[in-house]
Amino acid sequence: MSDKKLNVGMIGCGFMAKTHSNAYSNVAHFFDVPFTPVLKTVCDLNAERAAAFAAKWGYENVESDWRKVVADPAIDLIDICLPNNLHAEVAIAAAEAGKAVVSEKPLARTAAEAEPMVAAVEKAGVPNFVSFNYRRIPAVALAKQIIDSGKLGKIFHYRANFLQDWTINANVPQGGKDTWRLNVKEAGSGVTGDLLAHCIDLAIWQNGPVKDVTALTETFVKERKNAVTGVMEPVGIDDACTFLCRFANGSLGNFESTRYARGHKALFTFEINGEHASIRWDLHDLHRLQFFDHGDEGTVRGWRSIHVSDGDQPYMGKWWVPGLAIGYGESFIHQFKEFLEGMACGKPAAPTFRDALETNRVCDAVLASAASGQWVTV
């Protein structure tokens, strides 16, 4: 472990705080990172909840006012694991206090809300990063290597899905600790900002900018009880969203996300069809990459199912031995490894706030198109 410590102030203690805390705890066990993260302070409005989280993960301090964490000179990094509507205020304050800032995705509810965040971190010159963790799944990182190698040739098609089924039951409430993602005020949108944001982040990274979109959204359950107040309220989010697009490189995109696809828990998939080769991946078997190379000898050509667990494949040299897979949690370890290295070498790891702003722009265009019934330019 490096002797240089990096003191983390964690804002929020829900599911994402757990993934990040696990990553900070373990990154130096597996990678030679330039800083050793220290779990310094965890903050939640509910102090009891924060204390329980601190006990579990070994945070040294507990706080219920995030402004105090931001103001604490012992803190080097503010990590924002809050509902989307709270990202901006905390991030801007953290930047102004000169802290490095990590935000959960999406950066904000809208591009308009995200822009001042980008301005703040850039003005302050602080390291900044958005947790689009799927870039650091080894199979996804391998896909990026293949794309960058030029093996695919000219790209014709990009398609991605993110299918879940957890809100089919109309009794699932909206708002509150576990279900803020169904509350439009907190989340900004439904599957678009939650799930399609992941798809779009990967798509831009792998295939370049999106030019324009035509979209369709639906809210299948029109009213849900508010988990905090117990009052039935109209549902403001999109339960499902699907869109078509043109990429700047001339390829066509097809995206779909829903929380109403019975049988799929978190089926995040992408497929890219190029002139010479194609790749596809899905989160349900995250350690495999499917690769078809038309350059293979004709009669024995086929989709290769690559078990991404060899030492020469991304990240895997630091884990176990060939054939032994890692899981979802490890993607966060990888992303903080990249972030820490970026901090040390001055070449910031992507996606920065600025990178993530572009994803917010595409999400905005998608929702605008769904609302207007028109093609919308990003």
Place this chain on the structure above:
Amino acid sequence: MSDKKLNVGMIGCGFMAKTHSNAYSNVAHFFDVPFTPVLKTVCDLNAERAAAFAAKWGYENVESDWRKVVADPAIDLIDICLPNNLHAEVAIAAAEAGKAVVSEKPLARTAAEAEPMVAAVEKAGVPNFVSFNYRRIPAVALAKQIIDSGKLGKIFHYRANFLQDWTINANVPQGGKDTWRLNVKEAGSGVTGDLLAHCIDLAIWQNGPVKDVTALTETFVKERKNAVTGVMEPVGIDDACTFLCRFANGSLGNFESTRYARGHKALFTFEINGEHASIRWDLHDLHRLQFFDHGDEGTVRGWRSIHVSDGDQPYMGKWWVPGLAIGYGESFIHQFKEFLEGMACGKPAAPTFRDALETNRVCDAVLASAASGQWVTV
């Protein structure tokens, strides 16, 4: 075999004529059909080609003028296996001559072209049928049984793909015997009429009418040599087409087809997500149906991979023994079994010309939307 003979006049002798001839030859070997088809006459403008085809399949007569076949009193059924632009004229003449008529799909290049065909067969009161053969793949027929049983509950999503990769090479010509599907004059459209028509036929059958669509098409290769004249000509077809839609039942549709998806030869897939269960299927493993039933006990729930080869599954009781699969060609045997039974019992097998007209209407809406950039009502 039934003693009642049904004399077939086959118009065309390309790939589809082969699939149909095989079906007529074998249907009475496996099923107790009310008529035994007799391969009476095969017709092609190129008499030599027709003669070779006749020798191969055992047709009794060869003809080069389809009007003579239509006029032949010995012929009971005219089967049209011609490029799309020729369906209408032959079908209308056959109906007027009082023949039963089978047409390859799509019924015509456009709904406008198809309408008089429907009028003609209905006026003449002759049996009529369009060869959307995929309805008779056993796994697809089983899917229909599951849908009709109500097991899926309210439907949220329908998605379908038909992905190929055979025209990526810019040297593939357009027009002529083997490549008329690339020539807009003969085919009417590209993947929309050729491949999406299959997806749409199944979708309407399984999930009901399509209300409106927004679509995107692309022609990746702008010019191709004409296979007959050798002259380079602009390509008029859609190489790829993808569209979103709303179904009348409130579910959302997502469709995509292309001939530029490297690695996929004929990946026709559909998936339906209902409140209680989901199903999916793909043509590359046509003998399997994937089925997820949320009613299964929680901890051991999973997608079931159903090997559709048991005697109590559609059509399979007449083939081999459990575990032994059949292929693509057999779907035509099943469809003509249904058609022959429909003729005998007076309850016409679907899709009739009128059923297939609806698919043409959706295709027209898709192409109109792609051209205008607007949502189009079917």
Place this chain on the structure above:
Amino acid sequence: MSDKKLNVGMIGCGFMAKTHSNAYSNVAHFFDVPFTPVLKTVCDLNAERAAAFAAKWGYENVESDWRKVVADPAIDLIDICLPNNLHAEVAIAAAEAGKAVVSEKPLARTAAEAEPMVAAVEKAGVPNFVSFNYRRIPAVALAKQIIDSGKLGKIFHYRANFLQDWTINANVPQGGKDTWRLNVKEAGSGVTGDLLAHCIDLAIWQNGPVKDVTALTETFVKERKNAVTGVMEPVGIDDACTFLCRFANGSLGNFESTRYARGHKALFTFEINGEHASIRWDLHDLHRLQFFDHGDEGTVRGWRSIHVSDGDQPYMGKWWVPGLAIGYGESFIHQFKEFLEGMACGKPAAPTFRDALETNRVCDAVLASAASGQWVTV
């Protein structure tokens, strides 16, 4: 179709007679064979059953005494689709009558019973063939091409399974038309002669001779009702058989077959591990071959799932178009295509009676080892 006719006398009219009749009916539709088979006579002890079969398949004549068919000068080929105990007598008589002879597998119940059959056909100099049809599944034929190309290098392991579940129910009877395979007198053995014979035939063809074996058999249901007499009788067959072996080439073999593997209808699999590459296949997805080539670039190496449906893959150029699969029945069409070509060119198609005798010898060694608890040399 060739003008040279080959008149077939079919002895038996059960399941295998159906597969063979279908093959004879269709082989000339798809392949340019030197003889066109004619379904001349079908024979069954039960004349009514034979008549029904003849009506279905178009046999010209019906017979209930196989000796008359063998004696009929109009018959060119005797095809034996009878229970195993009846193969020898018919085959020897047919050979002595100068007929070509095809026998269903296994050639006989034991090697001792098979030897005079080999002697008879060789003495008579008549074409002879045993219907180990799985050699002619396109994916299996492609596997053989890969093996013969040397791509695998030195072979280390061969493993094969044939798993079914149809006799778990103790009420399934033994003996009679549909269940003679459970009657040791008719079948000679259980899964060994019925299923492992297929595994062994492929193994010898692909990997060379078997040297010695150690085996284990079990009869899970000890008594079954005789389907003909209704009397409960001890079960004499092996319900399950598994054995280890050494091949002459130094590789190790592992084989298992059972009719008690719940969930598997006909899961016939093989896998070969060589120094440089491996292949595997299973009958439940018979149109796919799995191929791993260690020569592929390291980071993108994986098992290739080859969809064997392209025109340059074995047999497939004569069927449909890429991506469209064929089934089990078609393997018989291919095998008779090979047999007919072998007859014409004087290079007999394998497996001949002599080839198949070797499979009987291995089966005998397996059963002897299971009985003695000792390793047995083949």
Place this chain on the structure above:
Amino acid sequence: MSDKKLNVGMIGCGFMAKTHSNAYSNVAHFFDVPFTPVLKTVCDLNAERAAAFAAKWGYENVESDWRKVVADPAIDLIDICLPNNLHAEVAIAAAEAGKAVVSEKPLARTAAEAEPMVAAVEKAGVPNFVSFNYRRIPAVALAKQIIDSGKLGKIFHYRANFLQDWTINANVPQGGKDTWRLNVKEAGSGVTGDLLAHCIDLAIWQNGPVKDVTALTETFVKERKNAVTGVMEPVGIDDACTFLCRFANGSLGNFESTRYARGHKALFTFEINGEHASIRWDLHDLHRLQFFDHGDEGTVRGWRSIHVSDGDQPYMGKWWVPGLAIGYGESFIHQFKEFLEGMACGKPAAPTFRDALETNRVCDAVLASAASGQWVTV
């Protein structure tokens, strides 16, 4: 985290020490364990190596003489991650010193070597455990729940494989830090003790005792260089081992392991066929369980692919959210959670040393049978 600390003395710092250290570091983050493990001391003959390991994982002390660690009163638990030949001496000393003892698998090179270890821990009355970690893969734990529920009914077949390909290259040396598994003196045997031991441990746990075996082994590469001395030496281990067996419950077993199966990195599989249902699993997709239930409605029966990531499935309620998989490393976290709970409640977690002795006995019988060519009773 519990206030009760458990001080760990880790003996060895190779690959297994890494998996165990990761587990001790993280178990209290995810589970409410009665003791919080403290990484107190790590020991390796090579002090520099131990120091580097300690720095990485946060061990407080470094030692090069394991006897000092055993003698240290601050140490509560001795964890043995050494080559197999060193397990016995350390374990016995640790037991005699009154420490809890964890040993990597197999317990010893032979049952004879293991017996005094069992005697020592039982005499001392210390907690003891052998790291057969695969029992704690969630899908494997779910399989055990299914078996214990009686859903399978009477068991007919058990089959297991453990296939690797990492020693095909004859230049891989034997002996030394990374390749002691190829040195018979250190390892005791090859794939039998290394890989089949895992298969046998699961088999006994799931299916009960093994009665007798017939086995076949092979050493494909006869000589390898010693990694320490550089001298070419005969290879004493089994490169491949396959055996058949009878279980006490009447079912048949088939096992195979090799390091010469090109294309398989760590393909550990098992399948159990029961009267009513079957299950199978493989390590390459460790988060999935395949389950076939014959009780499902006939036409929609199929193998269910269960994505074991739901909160009500074993261990998964403590990890992420449904659909998000965990990996290999987490199985050690689970096993130490079980071990710690067993220590606290006085109901020792399995497999104890006594449980693991039985696996050594089966391994001995397998090797004896391979040597003698006879069936051997366990």
